[in-house]
Amino acid sequence: MKTSSTNSPVVRAFKHGDEQDRWLTQLRQNNRVEETPDVDSIFKKLKENRVDAMFSQPAVYRKKLRDLALENSVVIQDWTPNERPVPHGLILAKSRFSEKEAHQWRQLIEAMRTDGTLKRIYERYLPPSEAAKLLEK
Incomplete structure (x- = not known):
């Protein structure tokens, strides 16, 4: 700096x-x-x-x-272009969601990834290259 x-x-x-x-x-x-x-x-x-x-x-x-x-x-620069994105998750309170319900949410998010829904949502707000990075596993 x-x-x-x-x-x-x-x-x-x-x-x-x-x-x-x-x-x-x-x-x-x-x-x-x-x-x-x-x-x-x-x-x-x-x-x-x-x-x-x-x-x-x-x-x-x-x-x-x-x-x-x-x-x-501001000027935006990617200083770590080769680094994988930090994983993020959906946090569900145990007091509100059973293990079965949490599993159903996990399946729903995975289905959204598979059918392209997450990609379409991300691309509404981000350039395609950044949306693609968010979808990397």
């Missing part, structure tokens, strides 16, 4: 991927990472010019930048 005072906020306990997490470990050692409670806080700081650089996923930053009218205020 450009200067030794570069500020990079991250959501506390969020995983960005192996390579980006290694960079963040180095930045933390130099006190250049600010832990935040949620992604909205980071983008609010970006709008207030209190962020120098940050890691974010396409599905998140595209919406947040558009919502805050910041698309022309």
Whole structure:
């Protein structure tokens, strides 16, 4: 990064991927990472010019930048183009879903992946190349 005072906020306990997490470990050692409670806080700081650089996923930053009218205020670069996406999951509360119901949800999502529904949803909001990355197993 450009200067030794570069500020990079991250959501506390969020995983960005192996390579980006290694960079963040180095930045933390130099006190250049600010832990935040949620992604909205980071983008609010970006709008207030209190962020120098940050890691974010396409599905998140595209919406947040558009919502805050910041698309022309940033440069987006993929510093880890060969890294596989960080896996994400649907979290179901055990108090609300039985194991059978959770299994049915898993089957439903897999059916949506197979029949192209997830791809169509992702491509509504993301370029095809980014949608394809989200569908990688």
